[in-house]
Amino acid sequence: MSTCYSVLFDTVSIQNYIFQSNKLKENLGASFLVEKVYLSYLEKAIKEIFNETINSLNDWKKNPEKTMIFERPVEIGYIGGGNALLFFQKKNKAEEFIKTFTRNLLIKAPGITTAIALKPFDLDNFTEHRTELDLLLQKNKYSFLPQTVIPQHGITAECTKSGLSMDIWNETKGKYVSCVINAKLKSAKQLHNIIHEKYKKILKEEFCFSDILDDLGGIKNEDSHIAIVHIDGNSMRKRFNSMNSLYKMRSLSIDVDNATQNAFSGLLEHIVDHYTDIMDSLGFDPNSEYEYRRYPKNNKNEKILPIRPIILGGDDITFVCDGKLGLHFSKLFIKNFEKQEVRDKKTLSACAGVAITKTSYPFYRGYILAEELCKNAKKVRHNEGDEGSYIDFHVSSGGFSGTLDQIRSNNYKVAQGCLLYRPYKLDSGESPRSFERLLSNSKQLSQFPNNKIQQLRDVLTLSEESTSQFVHEMKFRNKTLPKLPGLEDIDNLFFQTPHYNEEKPKKITPYSDMIELIAYYPKYAFIQKECSNETIYS
Numbered sequence: 033m034s035t036c037y038s039v040l041f042d043t044v045s046i047q048n049y050i051f052q053s054n055k056l057k058e059n060l061g062a063s064f065l066v067e068k069v070y071l072s073y074l075e076k077a078i079k080e081i082f083n084e085t086i087n088s089l090n091d092w093k094k095n096p097e098k099t100m101i102f103e104r105p106v107e108i109g110y111i112g113g114g115n116a117l118l119f120f121q122k123k124n125k126a127e128e129f130i131k132t133f134t135r136n137l138l139i140k141a142p143g144i145t146t147a148i149a150l151k152p153f154d155l156d157n158f159t160e161h162r163t164e165l166d167l168l169l170q171k172n173k174y175s176f177l178p179q180t181v182i183p184q185h186g187i188t189a190e191c192t193k194s195g196l197s198m199d200i201w202n203e204t205k206g207k208y209v210s211c212v213i214n215a216k217l218k219s220a221k222q223l224h225n226i227i228h229e230k231y232k233k234i235l236k237e238e239f240c241f242s243d244i245l246d247d248l249g250g251i252k253n254e255d256s257h258i259a260i261v262h263i264d265g266n267s268m269r270k271r272f273n274s275m276n277s278l279y280k281m282r283s284l285s286i287d288v289d290n291a292t293q294n295a296f297s298g299l300l301e302h303i304v305d306h307y308t309d310i311m312d313s314l315g316f317d318p319n320s321e322y323e324y325r326r327y328p329k330n331n332k333n334e335k336i337l338p339i340r341p342i343i344l345g346g347d348d349i350t351f352v353c354d355g356k357l358g359l360h361f362s363k364l365f366i367k368n369f370e371k372q373e374v375r376d377k378k379t380l381s382a383c384a385g386v387a388i389t390k391t392s393y394p395f396y397r398g399y400i401l402a403e404e405l406c407k408n409a410k411k412v413r414h415n416e417g418d419e420g421s422y423i424d425f426h427v428s429s430g431g432f433s434g435t436l437d438q439i440r441s442n443n444y445k446v447a448q449g450c451l452l453y454r455p456y457k458l459d460s461g462e463s464p465r466s467f468e469r470l471l472s473n474s475k476q477l478s479q480f481p482n483n484k485i486q487q488l489r490d491v492l493t494l495s496e497e498s499t500s501q502f503v504h505e506m507k508f509r510n511k512t513l514p515k516l517p518g519l520e521d522i523d524n525l526f527f528q529t530p531h532y533n534e535e536k537p538k539k540i541t542p543y544s545d546m547i548e549l550i551a552y553y554p555k556y557a558f559i560q561k562e563c564s565n566e567t568i569y570s
Contacts, residue, residue, distance in 0.1 A: 036101050037126045038109070038153035040165050041116040041133075043069060044145040044173060051399040056340065056352065057243040058213065059395065061220030063342050065141045068219070070116045073140060077133035078106060081125060096282035099155060109278060112285040113268075113346040117165075119153065126150055134178075142181050143212040147173035159276045181212055227341075234300050239307070240334040245391045247336045248354050251315050252324045256391045257552075259358020262402040263365060263384045265347025266410065266421070271376065283375045288347050291372030291380055296344055296351075298368035299361060303337055309556040310338065314354060347382070350399070358386040359425055359549070360557045363467065366421045366458055379419075383409035383455075386425040388552055393428060401426060404436035409455040416465075423467060424455035427548055446493045448526045449539030456545075464516045464542065473514030473542070474549040475558045480511060489547050492525060499525045514546065 043066060050062040082105050091100070092108045101107040101119040106129070109117030120126035130148055137144055149169035153161045181196055188197040189208070196210035204217055220243065227241060242248065250256050265288065275281040303310060311318075311327055318327050328336040339353040339361060353361055362384040369382055385405025389398045409422035426436065434442070444451045456467040463469075477485065484506075491502045503524065506513055513525075526539040 034156040035152055035154050037120045037123045038149075038151060038161070038165055039118045039120065039126050039130060040149045040169050041070070041118075042147045042169055042173065043114045044147050044177075046114055047399065047403065048396075049143055049145075050343065051396045053213075053216075054395045056245050056342075056395070057220045058216045059342055060223055060243060060340070061216035061218070064219045064223040064226075065144065065215060066114075067345065069137065069141060069144060069146075070111045073136050074108075074111075074116065074133065077129055077136055080132050081129050082106060092282055093286050096286060097279050099278060101155075110282045110285045112289060113348065123150075138180060141215055143215070145178060145180050155278060158278055158281075162281075163273075181210070231297070231300060234297065234304055235334075236304070238334060239304055239337050240330050240332070241340050242328075242330070242336045243340070245352070247328050248338050248340060248352060250354055250391065254315070257355025257388055258391050258398075259353050259355050259361075259552075260387045260389065260395070260398040260402045261349075261351050261353065261358050261362050261384060262387075262399065262406045263349045263362060263369075263382050264406050264410070265369075266381045266383060266413065266419075268347045271378065280376070285346075287372075287374040287376075288380075289345060291369055291374065292344065292347060292349060294372055295365050295368035296341060296349065299365045300337075300339075302364055303339060303361075306556070307335065307337075310357065310554060313554040313556045314338070314356060350402070355388045356552050356554055358388055359423065359552060360554055362386055362423055363458060366423070370421060381419065381421040383413060383421060384423040385409060386423065387428065388425065389428040398428070401428065401436060405455075408436060412455050413457075418457065421458040422455045423458060425548075425552075427552060444544075448492075448496055448499065448524075449541065451492060451541060451544040453540050453542040453545050469516070470542065470545060470549060471553070471558065473516075474546040474553065476512075476514045477543075477546045478550045478558070484511070485547060485550070488525075488543060492541060492544060496524060496526070513543075516542065 046066055050059055050066065052062070053059055091098075092110055099107070101121065105121050105125060107119045109119055111117075118126075118129070120129065127150070130150065134146060134148075137146065147169055149165050149172055151161075151165060151168055153165065155161075182199055183197075188199065190196070191198045191208075191210035191213060196212055198208035198210060200209060200211050200214045201207070202209045202214050202217060204221075209217075224241075224243065228235065245258055246252065246256070248258060250258070268288065272281065272284060275284055315325070316327055317325050320326055330336060338357055339351055341349070341351045343350040349365070351361070366382050366384060369380055372380055374380060383406050385402040385407070387398045387402040387405060389401075405424040405426055409424040412424075413420070413422045426439075433439075440450075440452060453464070455465075456470050457463060457465045458467045461469075477488075480488075488502065491498045503513065516527075525543055526541045528539055
């Protein structure tokens with residue numbers, strides 16, 4: 033016998049649920065609630081239905097090759113990427129579990145919406161039945177949207193944070209809030225202790241995370257930019273869909289999740305090891321007579337790290353950090369991610385979107401921008417037929433609105449062409465899209481006087497004659513502008529790029545990207561060089 037009953041869960045609109053608020057603490061609490069959906073709440077429902085404790089919810093991770101559904105009434109197929117696949121021996125028990133599990137979510141995690149598919153499953157025909165289950169889930173997701181919060185009535189006040197009914201008293205806030213906000217705040221309090229325990233070996237009781245955006249590196253009253261970073265693995269859905277057995281699906285899920293956790297741990301170790309260099313490059317001075325210029329610390333005298341993870345699981349990660357560190361930290365994370373080994377023997381890669389905004393900028397809009405940047409990086413990667421990792425970024429001045437495409441189309445096109453060459457590929461090759469080459473060129477340009485860099489920014493928006501005149505002026509002053517491969521003899525700053533296949537080839541310039549990188553890349557990292565297994569600064 034190889035037939036059982038499968039239940040596939042999917043959490044709907046996770047990003048919208050997590051990033052509703054401009055308060056980092058509430059976003060963190062929401063993220064932890066989503067994580068608990070398939071941990072504590074799942075386990076609680078299993079105990080209620082079967083009156084027994086399943087030995088471990090992580091049995092599928094410890095022994096992925098074993099299938100226990102014909103020995104147990106219920107088994108977890110796998111959990112990952114916002115999905116959970118469960119197997120049941122009996123259909124009525126599967127239906128009872130669905131009712132109990134979703135009821136618990138309504139009480140403990142209001143606002144989280146799930147989509148569910150239930151059907152017979154033949155483990156001997158895993159690929160075919162997994163595809164059918166996916167199709168049923170998609171159909172159910174778009175045919176029914178459940179109500180997961182208490183409806184608002186005319187006799188109840190409106191919660192200013194969520195727009196829902198003020199229906200529960202929150203001790204921390206000292207006022208009534210909606211049940212959704214209350215659940216997020218309670219969850220954030222639990223998460224604070226859990227994340228410090230998780231990384232205690234790296235933090236060494238010397239460092240800590242903060243739940244406040246203003247503590248993430250910017251010097252108060254001087255610089256208030258943060259970077260919202262969204263990173264997503266490349267072609268992961270295709271890789272998962274190619275798995276033709278439960279064992280392979282489990283193994284890939286385990287390996288990808290471990291790769292993400294290891295990559296972030298590696299990034300965290302780098303931040304701790306180079307904390308002084310990082311904070312110095314942000315303008316902090318531990319010996320300053322002004323307290324706001326010294327390293328930020330909590331009430332335990334622990335140094336606050338200029339980064340805070342929000343989503344960390346599967347191949348998906350979102351973190352927030354100081355505005356000048358977003359690009360560098362993204363690069364370090366992806367490089368760590370690419371080094372991780374996976375049992376299907378294929379290399380890992382990822383694309384990143386880095387939205388650099390003011391701390392006062394609506395957090396949800398900042399996240400959506402980061403997500404759009406990540407998608408654009410994936411789009412360019414696909415169009416250019418590449419298998420590497422790409423990174424796209426945007427510095428928001430707060431004056432532009434609309435989608436990423438609208439912002440760039442309306443504000444970054446000038447008479448000569450496009451002011452943006454991004455996204456860039458994270459390699460050290462000879463391609464004009466090489467991120468390492470962009471760093472090298474930005475370092476070279478940073479040696480120019482500030483007034484000449486500003487003049488360069490201005491002439492890029494003017495006529496071809498203006499830019500040509502600027503180039504010749506720099507030659508006369510013996511100042512060499514950074515060049516790209518095959519473009520060493522050009523007299524202008526725009527060139528026709530082979531990446532466009534339109535009737536009228538577009539012109540594009542990488543110099544705006546270089547100028548922004550000078551402002552939003554830490555100085556210590558500009559001079560970082562890899563030498564065997566050591567990092568050397570010169």
